[in-house]
Amino acid sequence: MAKPATGTLASVDPNWEPPACWYEPVLSPEELKAGVEKLKGTNNLAPVNSHLLWADELFVNHYDKGQDGGYKNYNLGEKGMFWRDVVRAGHEDDIAAWDCNRIMFWQDAGTVPDDPNAPTPKVLAAYAYDKIRVPATEIELKPMAKSTVNLPTWVWLDKGTFKEVKVRAELPNTGLWAETTAKPVALHLEPGTADAETYPASGDCRINEDGSIGTPYTDGDANETPPCGIRYLRATNGDPFRLTASITWEISWEGSGGAHGVLPDGTFETTRDVAVREIQSVNR
Structure with a gap:
């Protein structure tokens, strides 16, 4: 059985990175x-x-x-x-x-x-940050094949998909150690076009306590407003929109000597093509 795809985090602070x-x-x-x-x-x-x-x-x-x-x-x-x-x-x-x-x-x-440049718990925490691997953002869409202009596209992830990830780093013979924890907190949606609306309006869908995001689509929900989703306002006409889904991870750490703190949030994003069609009407 193939292992699920994973990736590294990108800091939301462009001026921060682990020590060289x-x-x-x-x-x-x-x-x-x-x-x-x-x-x-x-x-x-x-x-x-x-x-x-x-x-x-x-x-x-x-x-x-x-x-x-x-x-x-x-x-x-x-x-x-x-x-x-x-x-x-x-x-x-x-x-x-x-x-x-x-x-x-x-x-x-x-x-x-x-x-x-001597090691400290904070340096080890930053090193551990660099080693964190998080699951890819494989979101579910409904409708899956094609979205329809002015009708909402539901976005969700099943429970348990996103959980805390911990990485521990320690230096032998020094007593120095740190454990860095990445906690998933939100999914951000970028529709790939200005001609779209996101739900919620910020595009930030909170991650539920059970690790799920949004609510699965069920029959009869086509005209309902999803807790997490997108409504496209025009058709793609050949070239699909590039929907970007990125998970934000809050980063905290604790280490030897009671040291603790936070590091800049990290993100990991994936993209997928979304084709949008016009509503077809028939004149009789």
Whole structure:
């Protein structure tokens, strides 16, 4: 059985997006030493941050011999981890990704770096926001094949279609975590033409407690006003209207240390073609 289609959220705030980069623990002293040993005698390079690669000699000088403010013997026996920057997938070429330009550094266990790009529960919440996947907006229309000028088209979704979606993000060995929750709150309809009316007039259909939207069409409702729907005022005459249906999701989060807050609402939209015909009359 095929899985239902899902998609990512687009923030309603065009000026907000999750951070392009942050720091997190990547290697223990033992893991770093083992990695450098494998690098020795080869022509290979390894990342010391997301933008810089080193050969084995530089790693040995800095992390084994302690040169240039480095470390002795990979800090073996110390409690902690070596940290390095992480760049959000798909944003490797962003200028903002260069803000995390420190080479791999040591951080004592149970502490986080004193750095503006250090991870916090809010940073993890934003990261989780980026990983949220919500169901596609597959609305039901009646009539399905063609709408009729000046007669309402009913729009609805069965109950249970839209439920809260939760994504948890945590950093091992730090105690930092956050859980981001997306709650569906409204369906917005854009008819695809100015020659149409929406129900309600705002085009925003609230999502019911059971996850349904609107009311299913039943025989005899053709001339009734739907709680969620559209009335087209002219026919398409060949080219269908592009009906856009978008779900708004409210975003909240909670995290370690009692931290909590909200992030900008997200939307996910789909489109479908709607053909509209004139009412046919017969003269006798």
